[in-house]
Amino acid sequence: MFEKAKAVVIDRPFHASVREVRLPDVDEHSIVIRTLYSAITTGTELKTWNGRTGKLGGKLWYPLIPGYEQVGYVEYVGPKAKKTAIGETLKVGDRVMANECRAYPDYCAAWGGQVGMTVKNELTSPGVADMPAKIPDGVSFEEAVLAYLGAVAKKGVDKVGIHAGETVVVIGMGAVGLSALQLVKLAGAKTIAVDISPWRVERVKKFADHIVACDGAKAHKPIAEITNGRMADVVIEASGDSAVVNSLCCLIREGGWDRDDDGGRIHLQGDYPDPISITQYSQWFNRNLRMSTSCAFKPGDKEAILSLIKEGKFDARILWDKEIPVDDVPGEYPELEEHHDTRIKTLIKW
Amino acid sequence: MFEKGQAIVIEKPRAAVIKEISLAPVDDETVVVKTTYSAISTGTEMKVWSGISGSLGGELWYPLVPGYEEVGEVVHVGKKVKNFKVGDRVMANECRYYPDLCAAWGGQCGTVIKNKKTSPSAFDGPVKIPDGISDQEAVLAYLAAVAHKGFKRVGPRAGQTIFVIGMGMVGTSWIQLAKLAGCRVIGMDLNDKRLKLGAKFADEVIDGKSNDPAEILKKMTDGKKADIVVECSGDPASVTHLYQYLKDGGWDLTDEPGHIHLQADYPYPLILTPYQNWFTKNMNMSLTCAIRPDGKAEILKLISEGKFDVKTILESEITPEMPVKDAQKAYEMIERSKKDIFKVILKW
Numbered sequence A: 001m002f003e004k005a006k007a008v009v010i011d012r013p014f015h016a017s018v019r020e021v022r023l024p025d026v027d028e029h030s031i032v033i034r035t036l037y038s039a040i041t042t043g044t045e046l047k048t049w050n051g052r053t054g055k056l057g058g059k060l061w062y063p064l065i066p067g068y069e070q071v072g073y074v075e076y077v078g079p080k081a082k083k084t085a086i087g088e089t090l091k092v093g094d095r096v097m098a099n100e101c102r103a104y105p106d107y108c109a110a111w112g113g114q115v116g117m118t119v120k121n122e123l124t125s126p127g128v129a130d131m132p133a134k135i136p137d138g139v140s141f142e143e144a145v146l147a148y149l150g151a152v153a154k155k156g157v158d159k160v161g162i163h164a165g166e167t168v169v170v171i172g173m174g175a176v177g178l179s180a181l182q183l184v185k186l187a188g189a190k191t192i193a194v195d196i197s198p199w200r201v202e203r204v205k206k207f208a209d210h211i212v213a214c215d216g217a218k219a220h221k222p223i224a225e226i227t228n229g230r231m232a233d234v235v236i237e238a239s240g241d242s243a244v245v246n247s248l249c250c251l252i253r254e255g256g257w258d259r260d261d262d263g264g265r266i267h268l269q270g271d272y273p274d275p276i277s278i279t280q281y282s283q284w285f286n287r288n289l290r291m292s293t294s295c296a297f298k299p300g301d302k303e304a305i306l307s308l309i310k311e312g313k314f315d316a317r318i319l320w321d322k323e324i325p326v327d328d329v330p331g332e333y334p335e336l337e338e339h340h341d342t343r344i345k346t347l348i349k350w
Numbered sequence B: 001m002f003e004k005g006q007a008i009v010i011e012k013p014r015a016a017v018i019k020e021i022s023l024a025p026v027d028d029e030t031v032v033v034k035t036t037y038s039a040i041s042t043g044t045e046m047k048v049w050s051g052i053s054g055s056l057g058g059e060l061w062y063p064l065v066p067g068y069e070e071v072g073e074v075v076h077v078g079k080k081v082k083n084f085k086v087g088d089r090v091m092a093n094e095c096r097y098y099p100d101l102c103a104a105w106g107g108q109c110g111t112v113i114k115n116k117k118t119s120p121s122a123f124d125g126p127v128k129i130p131d132g133i134s135d136q137e138a139v140l141a142y143l144a145a146v147a148h149k150g151f152k153r154v155g156p157r158a159g160q161t162i163f164v165i166g167m168g169m170v171g172t173s174w175i176q177l178a179k180l181a182g183c184r185v186i187g188m189d190l191n192d193k194r195l196k197l198g199a200k201f202a203d204e205v206i207d208g209k210s211n212d213p214a215e216i217l218k219k220m221t222d223g224k225k226a227d228i229v230v231e232c233s234g235d236p237a238s239v240t241h242l243y244q245y246l247k248d249g250g251w252d253l254t255d256e257p258g259h260i261h262l263q264a265d266y267p268y269p270l271i272l273t274p275y276q277n278w279f280t281k282n283m284n285m286s287l288t289c290a291i292r293p294d295g296k297a298e299i300l301k302l303i304s305e306g307k308f309d310v311k312t313i314l315e316s317e318i319t320p321e322m323p324v325k326d327a328q329k330a331y332e333m334i335e336r337s338k339k340d341i342f343k344v345i346l347k348w
Helices: A044-050 A141-145 A148-158 A176-185 A197-202 A220-228 A281-285 A303-310 A326-338 B044-050 B135-139 B141-154 B168-182 B192-199 B213-220 B235-242 B275-279 B295-304 B311-315 B323-338
Strands: A002-012 A014-021 A031-040 A064-066 A072-078 A093-096 A107-109 A117-120 A167-173 A192-196 A209-212 A234-237 A265-268 A277-279 A291-292 A322-325 A347-348 B004-012 B015-022 B030-040 B064-065 B069-079 B089-091 B102-104 B111-114 B161-165 B184-189 B204-207 B228-231 B261-262 B268-271 B284-288 B322-323 B342-345
Touching: A014 A326, A031 A141, A031 A326, A031 B342, A044 A064, A044 A326, A072 A141, A072 A303, A072 A347, A093 A141, A093 A167, A107 B322, A141 A148, A141 A303, A141 B069, A141 B213, A148 A176, A148 A234, A148 A265, A148 A291, A148 B268, A167 A176, A176 A234, A192 A197, A192 A220, A197 A209, A209 A220, A322 A326, A326 A347, A326 B102, A347 B004, B004 B111, B004 B323, B015 B323, B030 B135, B044 B064, B044 B323, B069 B111, B069 B135, B089 B135, B135 B295, B135 B311, B141 B228, B141 B261, B141 B284, B141 B295, B161 B168, B161 B295, B168 B184, B168 B192, B184 B192, B184 B213, B235 B268, B323 B342
Parallel strands: A064 A107, A167 A192, A167 A234, A192 A209, A234 A265, A265 A291, A322 A347, B064 B102, B161 B184, B161 B228, B184 B204, B228 B261, B261 B284, B322 B342
Antiparallel strands: A002 A014, A002 A064, A031 A072, A031 A117, A031 A347, A072 A093, A277 B268, A291 B284, B004 B015, B004 B064, B030 B069, B030 B111, B030 B342, B069 B089
C-alpha cells in the first residue's frame, strides 16, 4: 500500500532527479504522511547536492535522498505507533510536520525528507525529537514547513540563554539565522543582524535594532560603532562560514574577570564544511568566553515554534521567497547556488 | 630607594640574563616585595623564553621580564596602604610595568613594585601567605588559582567524571579541586614522569601514548566517557581530539550535554574538524584566562587546611630548586627535558 513514492534523489554531486523510490517497510509502529509541501535549505541540503557536506562519520554516501522540512496529511497510523514528542496521539487526516526519514532500502537518507510519502517508525525516526508534530489550526502548511529550522534555531537560543537587554549579534540571515534573530528579539535582546548580502539584511530590518551588510569576518568595526566599542554579549553564528568563526572573538565584549561576570558567549549554529581554526589564542581566552554548539532540536521545539507562528510572534513567511512544483527541484539547486546572495529558500509544492 | 632591582631579563628568544633594571615608580599606594622564591612555569613562561608565545595584541616584545609565580617579604608600604605591613609574607606575582622593558609578566624580579600602575586588575593584588605555608609552597599557589578560576567557571558536581589532559601544575590542580568536589577524576599525559605524578592525585590515569586513549576512557566509564574534559596540556593537537572523550548528550530535555574547558595557552591554531563530530555533542565549551580576584586566597586557604597538596609536587624529583643566577641554565634544562621537568623553583 505504501511501497513506493516519488522522491528527490541526488545520484552524485550536482546530479539530482525526481523519481519513484522504494519506501521503508510500514509496520504496526509506523505513521505514514503524504507530503504537501517541503523546502530546499540553502545550507545543509545544498551541501549534499554540491558534495561539500561532511562524511558524517561514514553515514553520507550517494545516491541519497536529501531534505527534512516536509509537511502533510497523516495517511496511516499503525496500532502501536508512538505518540508525538509532547504526548499527542495522531490520527488519519491530521496535519503534521513529518521531517526526517532516516532509512531507505536503496538509498542513503540524508535526511530523507524530500519524498512524497514519509514512513515514520523506530527505524526511520528513532529519536523522540524525530516524531511528527501536529500543526495547529490557523497555521498553514507553507508556514509549518519553516518551523523545522525555527526549532533548530530555538535549541541554540535556549542553550545560549538570552537575557533581556543583552546585545546579541546574529550573523547569517538565512532561515536559521533569521529564526534565531526573531527568537532573540522576542527574548528582549538588543539585536544586530549581519549578513554579507545587502539583500538579506535589508529584508530583516523589522527584527533587528541594527543591520550590518558585511562579511561576518569583518564585522568588528561596524559593531564597535553601533555598541560604542563595548561589543556584543552574545554572538550567534549562522552563516556556516568557518572563516567567520575564526574571527568571532573580536566581536565579543571584554569580561570574565570578576566573580559575577561570566564573560560573553558564542553559539555556533551553522554547519561548517571547512575546519574551524581558533587563533590567536590570547585574543580568545583573554575574553574568558564560552562557546557552544547544538545539533538539530529538542523534543517539543517544533511544537513551540508552531505555537509562536499561531500567536503571530514568529514570522515564517519571511523565511522563503519562491515556490516551485516538485518536478522542478533538480533545476532549483543550481539556481539557489548561483543566486545565493539574493535568495533565502525555495518552497516545494508536491 | 627602590629605583633599581635585579631581574631575569629575556633579551631575545632563548637568551636570559640576570641584570639590574629600572623599576616602576613607588607611590603612596605601593607595596614593595623583596622576592624570596619564584618559579619557571613550563607552559607560558617557557613560550616567552623560546619565542613561540603569541603576540598578545602587540603587548609582547623583547627585551622582557618574564614570570608571575613569585613570593617574598614586604619591605616597604606606602602611606595609603592599609592591608599590608613590612614583614608580611605575600604572593606578589605579576608586575605589569617596567620603565625600559616589556613585562610579560614581570614577576621574575628581586624587588617587585605592586601598585595601580603595575597591578591594575582586581586579581593582581598581593595576598598574604598564612603561617604554616612555606614560601616555596605559596609559589605554586598561583597556577592552582588559574585552575580554580576554570573550575569555578565549569562548576563540576559530585559524581561527575572529569577527564583532565596535561599533568602540569594547572592540570594536577584541576584534579585536586575536582576530587575535593567529589568528582571521579581521570588524568592523561604523554610524559611518563608527569603521568606518575598525576597518578598520585587522580583516581585513574591513561597513558597518552596508548593506541586509543578514547577507547580506554570509554571502557573505564562503562561506555559513557567524560562529563567534563579539561585541556591543560597546551598542545593544539590535543584540542583537535577533545570531542572523542566527551559523553553524548543534549538531545532530550534531561540529558545534559558534555563540557570542554580549555585551560591552557595554545601557541598554534586550534583546529576543530570535522564539524559534525563536534556539533553532534551539543557541547558547551569555555575558556578562562588568569585567576579570579579571590583565587589566590582560596588556594592558600585550602593548602593551610590540608585540603590542597603542594608538598607532593615540591618533594618530587621533577620539581628541582635552583639559584636564580642559573635561570638561563634552568630554561635550557627545561626545554631539553621535553617535559620531564615539571617546574623549576628559583631561590633568590
